Amino acid sequence: MPDLHATWLSQLGLRFRRQQQNWLNALPSQCAVCGRWPGPRICHDCRARWVSRFHRCQTCAIPLPALVCTCGACLMQAPKLQRCTAALSYAYPWQDLITRYKFQADLGLARSLGRLMASHPEVKEQLQACDVLLPVPTTSQRIRERGFDHSLLLARALARQSGIKRPVLTQVVQRKHMELAQHSSTREQRLRQLRGVFSLAPAQTKQVADRHILLIDDVMTTGATLDALASCLLTAGAASVCAVVLARTA
DSSP states (O other): OOOHHHHHHHHHHHHHHHHHHHHHHHSOBOOTTTOOSSBOSSOHHHHHHHOOOOOBOTTTOOBOOTTOOSOHHHHHSOOSOSOEEEEEESOTTHHHHHHHHHHSOOTTHHHHHHHHHHTSHHHHHHHHHOSEEEEOOOOHHHHHHHSSOHHHHHHHHHHHHHOOOOOBOOSSEEEOOOSSOGGGSOHHHHHHHTTTOEEEOGGGGGGTTTOEEEEEEEEESSSHHHHHHHHHHHHTTOSEEEEEEEEEOO
């Protein structure tokens, strides 16, 4: 017979956590873009003004003219990613907010940025098509420096805000520390550094085998990191690897 007392306590705890989240959501805050108070961290007017949807390459998310599905670079050398979607362009005001979130530990932005991603129609399609979400792994050194895993928090926020329930994989893929920071490296340096940077322990391959995996990251620049990770997962037996990023550089 099930432990009715334990079940009741579990349900009570779940109701309390939901109520606590509702209380937090009701607290007034200030728009991180225009400074309006009270309001959400990204107000409706700023979303309407600054969220621009561009037609993009289906595999690297670079902006393209209408009716063109794949850019020349991807036609010449197809990425390992089956599909890639960028919710935003890495331009004002989003690059400032991403910097505040990622490098100044403004963790309150995670939920609003996740909501922006979830509002993109192609992101919703990708979430519905995948089996699991996998935040792009961060090295333990970077996590110690920042105090948090920015991709993991973003993936969890996206999953919550979308309402599409998918497991979020953690500690499945290991990432080696690189001497040069990715955001300050050239494409050639990125490609050189990323050789063998991702790996899976044999015991973890069952987590990705035959599954459709959706990678989650904050900013895509050249796509080298996502491509290296996709290659690692496909070698481990993943059925397919796609990606969703918050912002794409030009």
